[in-house]
Amino acid sequence: MKSSPEMLKVYKRVRSRTVHVVPDEIVVEILVRLPVKALTRFKSVSKAWCAIISDPFFIRLHLQQQSAKNQEQAPSFLIIPHTLYKAIDSESEFESVYPMLHCDGLFVLPTDTKVYVFNPATHDVLKLRNDQKDEWFYPTVGLGLDLLTSKxxxxxxxxxxxxxxxxAYSMGVEIFTIGGDGVDSCWSTVEDCPFPIFPxxxxxxxxxxxxxIWYELVERPPQEFLRFNLENETFSLMCYPELLQPKGKHLDLIELCGELCVAQCLAEQIDIWMLRSDDGHEWVKxxxxxxxDAWNFEVFSVMPNDVKIIRWGSCLYHYDDAQKDTREMVRLDRLRYMNSKVDSFDFVGQEIFLFNILPYVESLIPVTKKRHHSLAK
Incomplete structure (x- = not known):
């Protein structure tokens, strides 16, 4: 990955024939703070601007800027309603509805026959066919960044x-590298899972x-989570917090405030443990x-001095830590959604199966190969 001075040096060479109006450093500082929609338009301003906006270093810098902005101010969320319409004859792709995943502005939507990866900010979509048949009806798909290759x-x-x-079970794993070369343009299989995975x-x-780990399929299951390293594509185990009694309890792995956490749902409370060491041996409540009461809440997002939690369904609740009080914030099925191109619309009266609501930070990260000017040239 190029350093900032190196990126500026190449940028100067690309736009050497343009008129000097604003210092190059100022141009970069301004561009990195703009939203994705504006940057997408500004690619057509000049070859120099297109080169810098398309450069991987700038894309990572812009993502860091947007992530920091989300932490300092009110965070953004993406709401995806799943409606139940009449089934289409011979349609087998969307027979069921599954939760979505988010990572650095990219989303994964698994269906019965495919896996979609898309960037809603850039309207970039990648469609992956499921090559291997799954005997279990609920797909288990993950998305993340390989820190070694930055892919x-x-x-x-x-x-x-x-x-x-x-x-008895036999479980496999296949990997797709986004933006890889010709070798990585299809699914590749890796080592089998050492334990059955809970869908x-x-x-x-x-x-x-x-x-x-899916305990019902293991006679003597370890009291640990399963970790899959995206760099070397291998499995390892990570311990639970010591005080947890996971068997028979509802546990959720979640990321809060940039930290890995475990949420344990008890009779009338949720305990959240935060990982303090990468080896999984130091957890703090x-x-x-x-x-x-014993409602089935799931922890959603943590803000300064309070916790936001979402209940399974269409209600979003606010928890006041000082008052130990839970109150309803919003009903997602009663919101009116605004869009300047298609006018406002709502879902009142429609059959809503569920709402996916995920923390969101917009990014320029591409999921398909597109021809553009690179700063490396």
Whole structure:
């Protein structure tokens, strides 16, 4: 990855024939603070601007700027409603609806037959066909950044065979590298999972994917999470916090405030443990959320001095840590969604299956190969 001075040096060479109006350093400082929509338009201003906006270093710098802005101010969220319409004959791709994943402005949407990776800010979409058949009906897909190569990888975990009575299974993993060369333009298989994976959301954190082990399929399951390193594409185990009794309890791996956490749902409270060391041996109880009753809340986002939590369904709640009070913030199914191109619209009266609502930071990260000017030239 080029340093900032190196990027400026190449930028100066690319725009050497243009008129000097604003110092180059100022141009970069201004561009990196602009939203994606504006930067996409500004690519057509000149070859020099197109080169710098398309450069991988600038894209990472812009992402860091947007992430910092989200932490300092009110964060952004992406709301995706899933409606239930009449089934289309011979349609097999969207028979079921599955949760989505977010990483650095990119989203993954698994369907019954494909995996979609898209950037809503740039309208860039990548469609991946599921090459391997999955015997379990619920897809398990992860997305994250390989810190060594700075490329994003999609990991798909699938069951070749599954027998609950005999506790027998065969589980495989396939990887797709986004933006790779010709060798990486299709799914590649890696080592099999050492333990069966509980279907559902996969959490990305600092170069690895974190998954829950499916205890019902293991006679003597380890009291640990499964970690998949995206750099070397290998598995390892990470311990639970000591005080947790995971068997029979509802546990969720989540990322809060840039840290990996475990949320344990008890009778009338949620305990949130935060990881303090990368080896998984130091966990600290960071939050205790007292609930009015045994509702099935899931922790959603942490703000300064308070915690936002979302209940399964269409209600978003605010938890006041000082008052130990939970109150309804908004009903997602009663919101009116504004769009200047298609006018406003709402979902009142429509059949809503669920709302995906995810923390969101917009980015310029591409998911498909596009011809553009590179600063490396």
């Amino acid at each position: 994003y990888k999609v990991a798909r975990f699938f069951y070749r065979s599954l027998n609950f009575k005999k506790r 559902g959301v996969v959490v990305y954190f600092k170069g690895s994917l974190y998954l829950r 960071q939050y205790v959320i007292r609930l009015p």
